[in-house]
Every structure is written in C-alpha cells, then in structure tokens.
Amino acid sequence: MSPITEVEGRRLSLTHLDKVLYPATGTTKGEVLHYCASTAGALLAHLHDRPVSFLRYPDGPGGQHFFTKNVPPGTPSWVHTAEVPRSRTRDARQVLLQDLASLMWAANLVVEFHTPQWQAGAPARADRLVLDLDPGEPATAVECCTVALWLRERLSADGLTAYAKTSGSKGLHLLAPLEPTPSDEVSAYAKRLAVEAEAALPELALHRMKRALRPGKVFVDHSQNAAAKTTAAPYTVRARAEPTVSTPVTWDEIEACTAPADLVFMIDDIGPRLQRYGDLLGPLINPNRARPLPR
Incomplete structure (x- = not known):
C-alpha cells in the first residue's frame, strides 16, 4: 500500500x-x-x-x-x-x-x-523576457557568465533589469520583467539582442543554433520567448546525473565565477540560499518592476 x-x-x-x-x-x-x-x-x-x-x-x-x-x-x-x-x-x-x-x-x-513566459489569463502576452545561455563544449558556465554580464549592461541601456538563474544543467538563464507584450514582439527583440551579442563578442557569443558553429561558443537562445515555448522554472529539480536545481544567483556570483562548479547547486543547497538571499527572482513577479519592451 x-x-x-x-x-x-x-x-x-x-x-x-x-x-x-x-x-x-x-x-x-x-x-x-x-x-x-x-x-x-x-x-x-x-x-x-x-x-x-x-x-x-x-x-x-x-x-x-x-x-x-x-x-x-x-x-x-x-x-x-x-x-x-x-x-x-x-x-x-x-x-x-x-x-x-x-x-x-x-x-x-x-x-x-x-x-511559458506568459500567464494563463493572457496567453501569448509575455510578462518577462528570457535569454538561455547554452555553452558548446569546451565552453562552460564561465563563458556564459562573460556573455551574461555583457547582456546585463545591454538590457540596462534599454531600461530593463536582468536577473539570473542557473539552468540546472550547463548554462544560465537571464530574465527581465516586462509589461505584458505580445510574445512575437518580445521574440523579435530578444533575437536582436542575441545578434548584437554575437557582433560584440564574436569569439564567444552565437545567435544561431547550428551545431557546427557551437564548439567553444555560448549560444544565446532567444527562441524560448515564442508563445509556444517553455523554460525550466526557477527552483525546479533537473533530470541530470545529480539532483541539480535551476537556481537564482546574484550578479556578484556571476562576476566571481572561475569554474563551472561555482554555479552548480543541488537540492540541499537551496534552503540555505533562500534563508540567506530570499527569492532573488522575486522582482519577476512584482508588477511594479515590470517595464515596457524597448521599441
């Protein structure tokens, strides 16, 4: 029983x-x-x-x-x-x-x-932007952090505040709260950011998924802003070899990252982190933090 x-x-x-x-x-x-x-x-x-x-x-x-x-x-x-x-x-x-x-x-x-990046009451109207930074070997989370810091500044220049979490796998997710906006418009903006990141960091960033281009680069995956796409939720346990968690992280942790293990968190790590930091992604669900999509 x-x-x-x-x-x-x-x-x-x-x-x-x-x-x-x-x-x-x-x-x-x-x-x-x-x-x-x-x-x-x-x-x-x-x-x-x-x-x-x-x-x-x-x-x-x-x-x-x-x-x-x-x-x-x-x-x-x-x-x-x-x-x-x-x-x-x-x-x-x-x-x-x-x-x-x-x-x-x-x-x-x-x-x-x-x-998805939208709520059930407003399908295909995104209230957040997401950029999934996915490293191609031998690139790791360390390279993702370099790209993340560039994207943080770029988003800030457009009036958006970026928050970060580990994917729970090898990469990072950057998220920014938005006033509800049609998902296709958010997707187009996210793609522009990815293209700009590749132009600014040509040895490191990539906006296309093509496998042949991936080794040693960080793919800035903008596709998860599409209305039909989804992203691993904050705090979800992942189906990896170990019980890693998609974990919110501070920008200080991203700046200090020198090895992939610096940004790997297991289920036993999350309670103490919540006690220390609270919910680092809390601003994503605070409507007062939402900003309009840059035009």
Missing part, C-alpha cells in the same frame, strides 16, 4: 518514497519530494497562473524521459487546469499548480516543471 498523506486537506498517495532516483548521490524520491515541500513558497510563486509542462523521468535521469503539456491521466479533480491555445484550430488544457497539494501531487510524478 502507498502511504496516504493529507496536504492542505487533500488526500495524496505518495509512492515509492525509498526509490533511489539519482544513483550518483543516492538521492531518493522521498528526498526530492521533501525538497519540493520545503521550497514550495518560492516554487509556487513562479509557477502561479502559468500553464505547466512536465518533463517526466519516473525512473530517474538514466531512465526514460517524456515531455507532456496535456493534463496527465488520473489528475485529481481538485487540481486546477486552464484552457490554452495550442494552434489556430484547437485549444488544449494544461495544469496550473496553485497550491501545495497540487505541487506535491505533481512532484510525485517525478517531473521537471517548465512554464
């Missing part, structure tokens, strides 16, 4: 808590669920009102992965969902994680959380 847990008045069956999901560290499913519960305040703040996509990896990062936007079969009736435009001809429903019980139900499926 699976243990039945009551969370905020909802009865949940949390399964296989002793299962080792991350053999490299011995991290169990129960430990991952505990992480989600203990950081729920920050996690839920960034998931709120955003249709969630799941990258499921029920047998750990070495097992099968599958990405789903649709509401999973067996989703409890009390989990909120939203109708989301999927194409010109049809809509679909996606999960909204609005409370602790829903978060724990989803975490029990063993998932990464991915969200």
